[in-house]
Amino acid sequence: MQRLQNYISGQFSDPLSKSWLDVENPATGQNYGQCPDSDAADIDTAVRAAQSAFPLWNSLGAQKRSALLMKVADILEKRTDEFAAAESSDQGKPLRLAKSMDIARAVENFRFFATRLHHLEEKSVKSGEHVFHYIERNPVGVVGLITPWNLPLYLLTWKIAPAIAFGNTVVCKPSELTPLTAFMLCDVLHQAGIPGGVVNMVFGRGPTAGQALVEHKKVKAISFTGGTETGAHLATTAAPLFKKVSLELGGKNPNIVFADADLSKAIATTVRSSFLNQGEICLCGSRIYVHNSILEEFLDGFIAQTRNFKVGDPTHPDSRMGALVSAAHLEKVDSYVKLAVADGGRVLHGGKRAQLPAPFNSGHFYEPTILIHVPHDSRAIQEEIFGPVVTVTAFESEDEVVRLANEPEYGLAASIWTENISRAHRVARAVEAGVVWVNGWLLRDLRVPFGGMKSSGLGREGGDWSYDFYTEAKDICIQLSGFEK
Numbered sequence: 001m002q003r004l005q006n007y008i009s010g011q012f013s014d015p016l017s018k019s020w021l022d023v024e025n026p027a028t029g030q031n032y033g034q035c036p037d038s039d040a041a042d043i044d045t046a047v048r049a050a051q052s053a054f055p056l057w058n059s060l061g062a063q064k065r066s067a068l069l070m071k072v073a074d075i076l077e078k079r080t081d082e083f084a085a086a087e088s089s090d091q092g093k094p095l096r097l098a099k100s101m102d103i104a105r106a107v108e109n110f111r112f113f114a115t116r117l118h119h120l121e122e123k124s125v126k127s128g129e130h131v132f133h134y135i136e137r138n139p140v141g142v143v144g145l146i147t148p149w150n151l152p153l154y155l156l157t158w159k160i161a162p163a164i165a166f167g168n169t170v171v172c173k174p175s176e177l178t179p180l181t182a183f184m185l186c187d188v189l190h191q192a193g194i195p196g197g198v199v200n201m202v203f204g205r206g207p208t209a210g211q212a213l214v215e216h217k218k219v220k221a222i223s224f225t226g227g228t229e230t231g232a233h234l235a236t237t238a239a240p241l242f243k244k245v246s247l248e249l250g251g252k253n254p255n256i257v258f259a260d261a262d263l264s265k266a267i268a269t270t271v272r273s274s275f276l277n278q279g280e281i282c283l284c285g286s287r288i289y290v291h292n293s294i295l296e297e298f299l300d301g302f303i304a305q306t307r308n309f310k311v312g313d314p315t316h317p318d319s320r321m322g323a324l325v326s327a328a329h330l331e332k333v334d335s336y337v338k339l340a341v342a343d344g345g346r347v348l349h350g351g352k353r354a355q356l357p358a359p360f361n362s363g364h365f366y367e368p369t370i371l372i373h374v375p376h377d378s379r380a381i382q383e384e385i386f387g388p389v390v391t392v393t394a395f396e397s398e399d400e401v402v403r404l405a406n407e408p409e410y411g412l413a414a415s416i417w418t419e420n421i422s423r424a425h426r427v428a429r430a431v432e433a434g435v436v437w438v439n440g441w442l443l444r445d446l447r448v449p450f451g452g453m454k455s456s457g458l459g460r461e462g463g464d465w466s467y468d469f470y471t472e473a474k475d476i477c478i479q480l481s482g483f484e485k
Ligand code: NAD
Pocket: 146, 147, 148, 149, 150, 151, 155, 173, 174, 175, 176, 204, 205, 206, 207, 209, 210, 211, 212, 214, 225, 226, 227, 228, 230, 231, 233, 234, 248, 249, 250, 251, 281, 282, 384, 386, 412, 452, 456, 457
């Protein structure tokens, strides 16, 4: 059994709480170890460490910080296989996906923000003959980073890399369900020479360790990725403390297929956007809207290709889906399928646990599930399921589908499939979402803003938007003297 430790001031340590949480491999349902169940005292120690490290780290300057981040990327890249195996066994996802997506993108997060440091420019404004302003940007200070279990290392590094690149020090609270790669990352940071206290990792539960981090007065900003309900609670805690808050929350993303779409491309991508990572990606397209005239053709292809999207041993190269993250999450996913059926929906594919032979017979596997005829006001259509479950709804007109797409409270992402460029622009503009893909899905670029509208979040990160969030802008105004007549 492996026992993970907190990483504070560059040292691994047991939690002051002396409490531990079991962590399991979701594919076998067996515990592989324990992680700290830290409390407010552990968080306080980590925040103090981050405060002490801040002056040195900030004064190091952009070039030196950039070089250190590059080293982190290089070491992580060299250890891709080891990290991918850990991510897969901790989260349940296919090993090949962990390798090609999670770890590759974690490496890219460090490289991108390391190079970003070489290209920062500030504005200056001349506002009178002898008066000018220049904008200075300084790091916020100690930043709290709270992350979920679906893309553990990828999302954690999406926050650590910009935060420390721009001169902040951080206290991270990764998901208690998937702590393994966060723990391993501490060793990489140490090897790369990131000074102790710059990145502190505290493991524990949300309502205890997470809450203490948000409440801590010396933590100036919180970047949070997780559920909408948690985000709302967090915002209420942070608001009276006047912290900067970035919230990346849930989604219920529409995937709209018009009659003139390139259907073979739309179907192949829709299988991935529905079921990649077991549907546990906030950007998955869980509501599929198909024009009435092509519904049958779409369903034939979609169901056939879903059959080939094999659920199995996450380490097997043929497996396209692994296990859901926990038994509780599987129960939640299944309850939404039952609800959809009770509301009048019909299961076209899946709709139940996937039974696998030992040692996976106690794992949390669920079949990729396609539902049709679910009434639009059903909670299965309006609420986030965050699993391998999609609904298919037929539509007649562009206006109708835009109205349906915008009905749920979420506004994270959308996909539109059409060969008509004017329609693509019209619908992309009308759909309420932070990112809209036309004839594609999950095409990411770290330079563009990422975030959601409505209940999917607050603020944007990525490129300049991360720079904005992790720094404070200051206007310095200079009036020149000696020009008086
Ligand atoms: P969650 O909200 O339950 O937990 C997220 C993190 O918050 C965990 O580390 C948890 O311990 C912590 N937490 C819980 N209660 C807290 C509290 N009171 N104070 C501070 N921290 C607290 O979410 P989850 O189940 O881990 O993740 C799934 C959710 O994340 C889904 O809704 C998904 O859509 C969302 N998500 C969003 C994005 C995005 O970029 N918008 C990306 C990935 C996942």
